[in-house]
Amino acid sequence: MEIVIRPDATTAGKLGAEAIVALLQRKPEAVLGLATGSSPLAIYDELAARHDAGEVSFAQARGFTLDEYVGLPAEHPETYHNVIRRDFVNRVDFAPDAVHGPDGLADDIPAFCASYEAAIAAAGGVDLQILGIGTDGHIGFNEPGSSLASRTRIKTLTKQTRVDNARFFGGDIDQVPTHCITQGLGTIMSARHIVLVASGTAKAEAVHHLAEGSVSALWPATILQHHPHVTVLLDEAAASRLQLGSYYRETYAAKPAWQGL
Numbered sequence: 001m002e003i004v005i006r007p008d009a010t011t012a013g014k015l016g017a018e019a020i021v022a023l024l025q026r027k028p029e030a031v032l033g034l035a036t037g038s039s040p041l042a043i044y045d046e047l048a049a050r051h052d053a054g055e056v057s058f059a060q061a062r063g064f065t066l067d068e069y070v071g072l073p074a075e076h077p078e079t080y081h082n083v084i085r086r087d088f089v090n091r092v093d094f095a096p097d098a099v100h101g102p103d104g105l106a107d108d109i110p111a112f113c114a115s116y117e118a119a120i121a122a123a124g125g126v127d128l129q130i131l132g133i134g135t136d137g138h139i140g141f142n143e144p145g146s147s148l149a150s151r152t153r154i155k156t157l158t159k160q161t162r163v164d165n166a167r168f169f170g171g172d173i174d175q176v177p178t179h180c181i182t183q184g185l186g187t188i189m190s191a192r193h194i195v196l197v198a199s200g201t202a203k204a205e206a207v208h209h210l211a212e213g214s215v216s217a218l219w220p221a222t223i224l225q226h227h228p229h230v231t232v233l234l235d236e237a238a239a240s241r242l243q244l245g246s247y248y249r250e251t252y253a254a255k256p257a258w259q260g261l
């Protein structure tokens with residue numbers, strides 16, 4: 001796991017964007033794993049700017065989002081289907097229908113989840129997965145207690161996650177759905193490269209466990225310690241509880257510029 005600490009979220013996001021641009025240059029048909037929420041916005045802003053500058057195209061790329069609320073009407077602005085289009089997909093040149101996500105209105109949720117796993121596999125698997133992390137250590141919506149080998153399925157959101165996400169629902173926790181469909185930890189672990197981005201002191205405890213804690217379902221993101229290619233992009237605040245912060249800084253400072261993430 002490579003830990004990169006940058007002064008702020010924008011600078012960290014630029015590094016994440018650079019990894020995606022480099023991937024698309026060597027593999028234009030790459031499959032991207034897309035997260036929603038605040039954390040990846042700096043990456044998406046940078047990618048949209050680089051697309052506008054003619055530096056990157058997503059015309060042949062495909063995408064799969066991590067998760068979706070169960071039961072929100074399709075036209076609700078906070079479905080992750082709508083959020084990812086607003087924040088990223090509609091700002092670049094993905095082909096129509098190139099980006100897929102879980103169906104939070106599926107009648108048969110287990111059958112839908114199996115078909116979502118099959119669709120990711122049929123696309124050749126995810127080349128680069130973007131992740132945020134919850135204050136409770138979730139990735140995707142794999143809340144504490146999730147099976148470390150889980151695949152796409154329905155989950156119950158924790159109170160903490162619903163409190164955290166109430167800001168997208170006018171501050172009213174009762175408007176935040178109670179359930180979601182999420183890729184499992186096993187699904188996420190199948191991606192070839194994982195780029196997790198976190199900023200702010202609220203994420204510092206979860207980031208400490210992610211990088212330095214014991215692998216445990218209590219902090220689901222710790223499963224990433226078993227992945228061979230994980231890049232963690234942090235601002236100073238999110239890195240503030242790392243025990244080995246100086247070591248990570250020294251290591252990154254000494255890294256040759258030609259070596260990407």
Ligand code: F6R
Binds near residue numbers: 039133138141
């Ligand atoms: C979103 C997702 C979640 C978020 C996490 C952090 O698709 O899978 O794991 O990444 O809840 O959310 P933000 O970035 O809004 O702090």
